[in-house]
Amino acid sequence: MDFLASLAPDDVSPLAAVLVVAASFFTAALTAAFGLGGGLALLAVMGALFPxxxxVPVHGAAQLGANLSRFGLQRRDVVWPIVLWFALGGVLGAALGGRIYVALPEEALRAAVGLFILIAVWGPKPKAFEPGPRTFFLTGAVGSFLTMFFGATGPIAATMLSATRLDRLKTVATHAACMVAQHGLKTLAFGVIGFAFAEWALLIAAILTAGFLGSWAGVRFLRAMPEARFRTGFRLMLTFFGFYLLAAAGLSVLRTG
Incomplete structure (x- = not known):
């Protein structure tokens, strides 16, 4: 118990630290298998147990490590031009988001992202949403801006990638590389803002170790998964998170209203 207590800052209990580390393993496995989902699930666990x-800052550092694990395991399948344009847009989005951190209502942001995902997955595809440098750049800018406020915006990049019709390995690998860029920029921005990452360093290291093991397990599952099953699961996962974000926004308004 003393060891567990030494991992966590003073305002986090040893039990909370253990639960988050365990959640890191399972959520990383989920993301490695389907390309998304784990980040939002881990954010929910952290939101219930952390100050x-x-x-958002600790979640960003944890997701940076988890996605680095996925990227390292799947780097041969990354489509680099997409990642480049996404990262360039991410620089703009993170810079703007850092300047107005928590100045916008979180409920409106959640609802907007949820609607975007559902329309992009199930609605008609306008010409402006066709895959290309402009689309990748704008997706990186919007995702990096929004991630400064509520953390898990992986479904935005996943929605973009769903329009490219890449195979399952390229989809998940490219998503991992995009998330490395996004969470790396976010972690840098929070460091500039003044978040005390040093106080959380040991706990973040434990979360990252568990996340790497989860990513390894998830990648093995992904390589054995039939392509058609992946596409169905990917689409259903996006739909779930679209409705989840809308519901979360509505519940938050009801609680505060």
Missing amino acids: PAAV
Whole structure:
């Protein structure tokens, strides 16, 4: 118990630290298998167990490590031109988001992302949403801007990638590389803002170790998965998170209203 207590900052209990580390393994496996889902699930666990001001910065550092694990395991399948344009847009989005951090209502942002995902997955595809440098750049900018406020915006990049019709390995690998860029920029921005990452370093290291093991397990599952099953699961996962974000926004309004 003393060892567990030494991992966590003073305002986090040893039990909370253990639960988040365990959640890191399972959520990383989920993301490695389907390309998304784990980040939002881990954010929910952290939101319930960590101090509110620490949730988004620590989640960003944890997701940076988890996606680095996925990227390292799947780097041969990355489509680099997509990642380049996404990262360039991400620089703009993170810079703007850092300047107005928590100045916008979180409920409106959640609802907007949820609607975007559902329309992009199930609605008609306008010409402006066709895959290309402009689309990749704008997706990186919007995702990096929004991730400064509520953390898990992986479904935005996943929605973009669903329009490219890449195979399952390229989809998940490219998503991992895009998320490395996004969470790396976010972690850098929070460091500039002044978040005390040093106090959380040991716990973040434990979360990252568990996330690597989860990513390894998830990648093995992905390589054995039939392509048609992946596409169905990927689409259903996007739909679930679209409705989840809308519901979360509505519940938050009801609680505060």
